[in-house]
Amino acid sequence: GEDVEQSLFLSVREGDSSVINCTYTDSSSTYLYWYKQEPGAGLQLLTYIFSNMDMKQDQRLTVLLNKKDKHLSLRIADTQTGDSAIYFCAERAPGTYKYIFGTGTRLKVLA
Amino acid sequence: DTGVSQDPRHKITKRGQNVTFRCDPISEHNRLYWYRQTLGQGPEFLTYFQNEAQLEKSRLLSDRFSAERPKGSFSTLEIQRTEQGDSAMYLCASSAQVDGANVLTFGAGSRLTVL
Numbered sequence: 001g002e003d004v005e006q007s008l009f010l011s012v013r014e015g016d017s018s019v020i021n022c023t024y025t026d027s028s029s030t031y032l033y034w035y036k037q038e039p040g041a042g043l044q045l046l047t048y049i050f051s052n053m054d055m056k057q058d059q060r061l062t063v064l065l066n067k068k069d070k071h072l073s074l075r076i077a078d079t080q081t082g083d084s085a086i087y088f089c090a091e092r093a094p095g096t097y098k099y100i101f102g103t104g105t106r107l108k109v110l111a
Numbered sequence: 112d113t114g115v116s117q118d119p120r121h122k123i124t125k126r127g128q129n130v131t132f133r134c135d136p137i138s139e140h141n142r143l144y145w146y147r148q149t150l151g152q153g154p155e156f157l158t159y160f161q162n163e164a165q166l167e168k169s170r171l172l173s174d175r176f177s178a179e180r181p182k183g184s185f186s187t188l189e190i191q192r193t194e195q196g197d198s199a200m201y202l203c204a205s206s207a208q209v210d211g212a213n214v215l216t217f218g219a220g221s222r223l224t225v226l
Contacts, residue, residue: 031211031213033215035215041219041220042115042217043154043202043217044217048212048214050212088154092213096167097142098144100156101146101153101155102153103151103153104151
């Protein structure tokens, strides 16, 4: 199938770490992506990881990839109220040009 | 370059009318995508262009939907005989390779409401 699955909601306190999880479908995906969407806006690329990597760190963001379990996670350190948004993971569907997005995880940061 | 521009941002129409959306991608991007997003869902792929060629179209797309990219620059998405189920946000994205990854840059979207 082509479902990319994510939990729907996550609530954290300001200053804590947030971990957003994603399960993807295609073990041959070369790159996996995380996008952020704020209210009324389009999606903005946050980061991506190449499939031969287990981890990628980019400032407050850490991406972990478990290829065996087809599991991707995004950790946001020192979460701020400005991080409140919907986060989507995405992969390219095999043999096509299209990118499949998960249903999104709505992150709410409590002050 | 101001990024990916979409017009109009909002469109309200009556059922049965035709609507057209325009997307201006980032100028050096030859890849262009249309997606549809409904409330509480992730973006759903509609179609893909490489330059002026439409290389992929979703099987979910009915024949009321048509997209063009005549000169390989801007693109239009037309919906004929709109139905209430067409109400959604229509997102356009263009892309370029960044360190081997194909990074999509999205516009802010065109929100369609069909009454």
